[in-house]
Amino acid sequence: MNKKTLSTTAMALLLSAGLALPAAAQGTLTVSSPQDPGSWDPIDTFLVNWASVATNIYDGLTYRGPDMELVPALATGWEELDEGTRIRFTLREGVTFHNGEPFNAEAVKFTFDRLLGDEGAAGPQQSNYTSIDSVEIIDDYTVDFHLGAPDPVLLTKLAGYGAMIVPPQYASEVSEEEFNLNPVGTGPFSFVSYEPRIGINLEAFEDHWGGAPQLANLNYRFITEPSTAVAELQSGGVDLVIPPTIPIGMISTIEQDPRLSVVSTPGPTVYSLRFNTRDGITADERVRRALIMAVDRDTIVEAILGGEASVIASLQGELSFGFDPALEPLPYDPEAARALLAEAGVAPGSQVQIDIRGNDATFNEVVQAISAYLAQVGITASIQPYETNVLLNDIIPQGRTGAMFQQSWGGWTFDYDNTAYSMYHSGEKWNPYDSDPELDALLESQRPMTDRDAREEVLHEIARYTAERALEMPIYNLNAIYAVSDRVQNFVPAPDSRLRLTDVTVE
Structure with a gap:
């Protein structure tokens, strides 16, 4: 245009x-x-x-x-x-x-x-x-x-x-x-x-x-x-x-019309598979790291999302206050993933359940690919779709998920506090499994800060800490996609x- x-x-x-x-x-x-x-x-x-x-x-x-x-x-x-x-x-x-x-x-x-x-x-x-x-x-x-x-x-x-x-x-x-x-x-x-x-x-x-x-x-x-x-x-x-509105698969149709344009920009929404850190094999940090390293997220972004997203290292995109450009995602390394699983005593063929929103067709396709990647390191993943309200208001808050569950988060404030406090602080709705006094203290410490640079450094520390503990598999930050005459x-x-x-x- x-x-x-x-x-x-x-x-x-x-x-x-x-x-x-x-x-x-x-x-x-x-x-x-x-x-x-x-x-x-x-x-x-x-x-x-x-x-x-x-x-x-x-x-x-x-x-x-x-x-x-x-x-x-x-x-x-x-x-x-x-x-x-x-x-x-x-x-x-x-x-x-x-x-x-x-x-x-x-x-x-x-x-x-x-x-x-x-x-x-x-x-x-x-x-x-x-x-x-x-x-x-x-x-x-x-x-x-x-x-x-x-x-x-x-x-x-x-x-x-x-x-x-x-x-x-x-x-x-x-x-x-x-x-x-x-x-x-x-x-x-x-x-x-x-x-x-x-x-x-x-x-x-x-x-x-x-x-x-x-x-x-x-x-x-x-x-x-x-x-x-x-x-x-x-x-x-x-x-x-x-x-x-616009699915990734329809972008090419729009772009073929000379009267129309697709305009996109990094949006607030991030997609992840969070882990049940209380029960089963994902209670072990080594297993969680292995599952992350088993998945080629760059390929998912390019092949399934048409490049309209970016791989993330924490639950935030680049526009978020608290984003740390020095924090890199765990690499795709299936050999290292198999070694970590063996070290944790996880037998080949072990099963995990992944809970997702049933009406999210694009993410369903992403999870199918994740399941295939996990199979390559000896993990059998079953996918359990739920009606969105059931997953968000019952299954997750009540701590009744499988080993992994979809967490899509679009905090419009673009401030990592809006995400991190809800996801990681003890007792919060979206944190049914984990309680970490050290992480709680970090989350609480940045809220009264009036020094913007000092608060940003604490948010960086929170992102690094959660990445080290592998509390979720961060997958991608999706662009906001517009179609315009x-x-x-x-x-x-x-x-x-x-x-x-x-x-x-x-x-």
Whole structure:
């Protein structure tokens, strides 16, 4: 595509300075999204496809664009007080919600009282913000966040999901169902209509504090079947197909059409097979290392994933804060794997069960290849598919997995703490088997740190420690894959699929 892009950095400078973006133009962009979130209330969802839409409807106190830089949004600045237990935010003046309500300190306090109260408790977002004890209004455009616990990722969390600011009067007066179906925010596009399982339509909010969008209309269609989404792209029914719709196997079909392009960028999602470290042969670290070394992950990435991924050494990709480029994956070495298995007393023909999500066709293919590699070192692997909700909410948390189990993790904060604490700290939902006081201490030590470099070094140490213990088989970090019509100009792919489409135009 011929892109005439206003860079994200330039946009951020304009926004932080309170200057308007270029004037609005005409045109409608139609986007294919694979999932209808079912509610547009920020406290109701953790779905990436909610954020793909709602990032255009709502604003947070902070904003993080495709360049991964955190910049001011509804807050023009902030400072840490009382040794990091209080954060003071200075709010942007002159901002209005789509319904005309003013944005001010009252709106911020209302949003977080609601999120941290009974309404928020009924949804999945509250747990991400429990470090906030209370929000105090200092004046109309100043608020203090009082923290009960350190959270090094809080400022990033304020850029998305549950922290999106809502209008107090509207949210108080309408029913919960009406707010779910008729969202109101301060974002660059305002709500027009929503038809469940069909789509949602937005229009430019000319009075947005950052300037009017280039597009007049932004429409989303919910198309779950990848082949249907691609057919609609080819026919002009949609202009943009967003992750995670496009299967690897359909990339060549799209690229063969001169009117279409595939655009990809490293995403947040990492794939691994975690080990049952409590029971059976995988309780032995030597066995775990052997199973990792038995698998040629480079070949899997190239042959099965078409190069749209990168092999990882820990449960994070290169965009993650805490990523250590010096940490290399264990090499593919079947001879060394056989030696380790023999040293551990594992007899040829020993069996392991691998639990996976039954609806993940691509990963199923990856696991079939892993099973074949394990067979070459004398391990017989059986593959047990589960319905996703059963695996995630019963089998894993209850510690009822086989020797290995699929763990796909897409922490949108791109901070290793968001992954590592959940995966490795004793007692966490995603850590049913392991309890390591030394690792717990490392995880806890970095959370209060305000020195970014010092915290990054501890995160590096955590990654090295978990790799040495071989707590999982890290496999790959998958790209976020978009398919785009050549009608679309100025499109910049977001690694986390949270697309703010203010600069996009259509020809």
